[in-house]
Amino acid sequence: MNTIVSASILGADICHLGEALDKLRTWQIDMVHFDVMDGVFVPNISFGIPMLSAIRRHTKLFLDVHLMITDPLRYVSAFAKAGADRITFHLESSSDPRATLEAIRQTGRQAGIAIKPGTPVEDVIPYLSLADMVLVMTVEPGFGGQSYLPDTTEKVRQLRRDYPKLCIQVDGGINDQTAPIARQAGANELVTGSYLFQAADPFRAAALLRGDDSSPQAG
Ligand code: DX5
Ligand code: ZN
Numbered sequence: 001m002n003t004i005v006s007a008s009i010l011g012a013d014i015c016h017l018g019e020a021l022d023k024l025r026t027w028q029i030d031m032v033h034f035d036v037m038d039g040v041f042v043p044n045i046s047f048g049i050p051m052l053s054a055i056r057r058h059t060k061l062f063l064d065v066h067l068m069i070t071d072p073l074r075y076v077s078a079f080a081k082a083g084a085d086r087i088t089f090h091l092e093s094s095s096d097p098r099a100t101l102e103a104i105r106q107t108g109r110q111a112g113i114a115i116k117p118g119t120p121v122e123d124v125i126p127y128l129s130l131a132d133m134v135l136v137m138t139v140e141p142g143f144g145g146q147s148y149l150p151d152t153t154e155k156v157r158q159l160r161r162d163y164p165k166l167c168i169q170v171d172g173g174i175n176d177q178t179a180p181i182a183r184q185a186g187a188n189e190l191v192t193g194s195y196l197f198q199a200a201d202p203f204r205a206a207a208l209l210r211g212d213d214s215s216p217q218a219g
Helices: 014-027 049-058 072-082 097-106 121-130 150-162 179-185 202-210
Strands: 004-008 031-037 062-068 086-090 110-115 133-137 168-171 189-192
Touching (some): 014 049, 031 049, 062 110, 097 110, 133 150, 179 189, 179 202, 189 202
Parallel strands (some): 004 189, 031 062, 062 086, 086 110, 168 189
């Protein structure tokens, strides 16, 4: 499986977001990770539907929307209409997981299901047949710039062992030190915020995340 890097714009300079989005392709990144926080499911408030629409008008990149909100089912169609290509919600939210996955699929978008660090991997298994991706959170959701929680690696390893073809994303604290650990455990999608956007050379940083440190330098 090729490693995909999803750039979390929570880590970008929002005052220059258009420029940051334009640079992603030159860094060989094809996916934008859009973190939605409602201040209730997590102790922080981030971006919402109008901002996703604005990003959709600006870029053709794949929009990977991560809902950290209490009642995702209520907002599935709004995020789909705003331009999400994939909608990921939390198993720990108050929405019924099966109904939410089905609602996302009905919009024609990909469906992802996320678990927090304290949630056992077994809890997500009943929903895999309806999900295009499982997001194993490697920090507590809510803030960028946190440190990778090593105990989460085993959950990725277990999922990959039992589901060789499953799309497994990790999110939180991913950098050149932790990406190889997550990749070796079986993650094929890596979300990166602060590491990418604070890198002196983001092209090389993205290559290191993919495990491709021999890439020639971007022009
Ligand atoms: C955390 C968010 C992450 C965050 C990752 O709740 O879901 O997507 O932006 O940021 P870094 O890479 O800085 O840990
Ligand atoms: Zn996220």
